[in-house]
Amino acid sequence: EVLLVESGGGSVQPGGSLRLSCAASGFTVSSTYMSWVRQAPGKGLEWVSLIYSGGVAYYADSVKGRFTISRHNSENTLYLQLNGLRPEDTAVYYCASHYDSSAYYSLAYWGQGTLVTVSS
């Protein structure tokens, strides 16, 4: 059974930093694509970042240069480092795994999310 459990959210002042974690079980994070997706309060889903199995990463324009996606293969954990946080980054952050190439790397499973609040 695939399970994704996020942690690391919290309240932080503008300009601050947080590191989000996503512990995976039931599969290996380094073997497939992994994404972070966020949802501001009362708003829709917004893709944030993706890391390919080969390690190449991509970011939404809204977070590029401030956020960094990474993974720890031996711990089977995905991370998202959030720097230079702004009030508009306030959201629930979800990690999500992707299917493999047979399913065109579509999104497959979601975690339960972790809330990040940026406020002074």
Next chain:
Amino acid sequence: SSELTQDPAVSVALGQTVRITCQGDSLRSHYANWHQQKPGQAPIVVIYAEKNRPSGIPDRFSGSSSGNTASLTIAGAQAEDEADYYCNSRDNSGNHWVFGGGTKLTVL
């Protein structure tokens, strides 16, 4: 990047069929996926790669696509299908992913 456009709200009578659509240029090149989100819960995938259902998703859910429009059809909508539905796909670059704005489905 590219955008995916959804109707903000759709309603359906209990037991009837409803279609939720998603439009975007990138859908001409990339498959759509559909996600269901109920209040206070994380999303779940109901359709992936245009027309495939994950295990555990009822067969009343189906997906299709034509040109720049992807569709999610619920045949015989149930009360528990009331939720927000989001389409998503890759953008035209293929390296970024995008979501539609979501459709709130009300089952009357």
